[in-house]
Amino acid sequence: MIELRDASYGYAGRTLLSDMTLTLPPGSFHFLTGPSGAGKTTFLKLCYGELRPVSGSLSVFGEELARLSRDGLAGMRRRIGFVHQDCEFLDHLPLAENVALPLVIAGRPVVAEELRELLAWVGLRSRGEALPPELSGGERQRGALARAIVTSPDVILADEPTGNLDWEMSQRLLSLLIELNKMGKTVLIATHDLNLIRTAKAQVSARVLRIKDRRLQLAGADL
Numbered sequence: 173m174i175e176l177r178d179a180s181y182g183y184a185g186r187t188l189l190s191d192m193t194l195t196l197p198p199g200s201f202h203f204l205t206g207p208s209g210a211g212k213t214t215f216l217k218l219c220y221g222e223l224r225p226v227s228g229s230l231s232v233f234g235e236e237l238a239r240l241s242r243d244g245l246a247g248m249r250r251r252i253g254f255v256h257q258d259c260e261f262l263d264h265l266p267l268a269e270n271v272a273l274p275l276v277i278a279g280r281p282v283v284a285e286e287l288r289e290l291l292a293w294v295g296l297r298s299r300g301e302a303l304p305p306e307l308s309g310g311e312r313q314r315g316a317l318a319r320a321i322v323t324s325p326d327v328i329l330a331d332e333p334t335g336n337l338d339w340e341m342s343q344r345l346l347s348l349l350i351e352l353n354k355m356g357k358t359v360l361i362a363t364h365d366l367n368l369i370r371t372a373k374a375q376v377s378a379r380v381l382r383i384k385d386r387r388l389q390l391a392g393a394d395l
């Protein structure tokens with residue numbers, strides 16, 4: 173589903189991630205961890221086709237990223253839901269409209285009942301009319317997850333989705349991501365939170381990728 177072969181990336185000529193060879197199979201659940209600045213967000217952006225490897229290759233859904241046309245790239249991104257670190261809502265639009273935005277952009281119909289069901293699923297049934305600045309951190313994160321999955325993507329990439337949340341809310345968000353994985357979605361979560369990883373591993377068959385010394389490694393069972 174996402175496959176890297178000897179892929180490297182760097183900013184301004186400085187290598188940040190090198191010689192990454194890895195396959196994320198369909199339906200898998202992965203965490204990505206590593207110190208601040210190691211390149212976790214950068215790795216997710218590579219998987220989303222927002223950045224391209226400077227060497228080696230990266231293919232998503234069986235298509236080589238470097239060979240995709242603009243339309244092909246847009247089509248690929250429609251199959252991926254991205255939960256951004258800072259949620260990135262449009263503050264003047266109510267939450268429900270923010271959540272529906274990816275459908276509008278894709279030219280797909282917004283079915284009010286489905287949108288209500290999705291908001292209820294993330295525990296925001298009564299918050300659809302609220303403006304993003306009126307939401308708590310946990311509500312924002314769950315809203316961001318709803319927006320990421322509104323188009324029913326095959327893959328969910330989440331960048332520190334529990335970054336500013338208390339433990340109870342982190343576990344709630346994690347259980348939503350686990351539920352999505354059980355529905356067959358491929359999930360990749362970048363996080364610093366080792367407790368979250370341990371909790372997840374008790375509930376789902378998750379693998380842990382670690383960025384160390386600019387390399388991507390599969391962590392052992394020591395976490």
Ligand SMILES: Nc1ncnc2c1ncn2[C@@H]1O[C@H](COP(=O)(O)OP(=O)(O)OP(=O)(O)O)[C@@H](O)[C@H]1O
Pocket residue numbers: 183184188206207208209210211212213214215
């Ligand atoms: N657009 C950019 N131009 C230049 N350097 C960048 C750019 N984006 C990120 N970097 C640098 O690349 C490195 C990795 O950044 P990245 O955000 O991928 O790390 P991270 O592991 O997600 O960090 P954190 O855990 O703090 O969010 C950092 O040193 C960062 O300053």
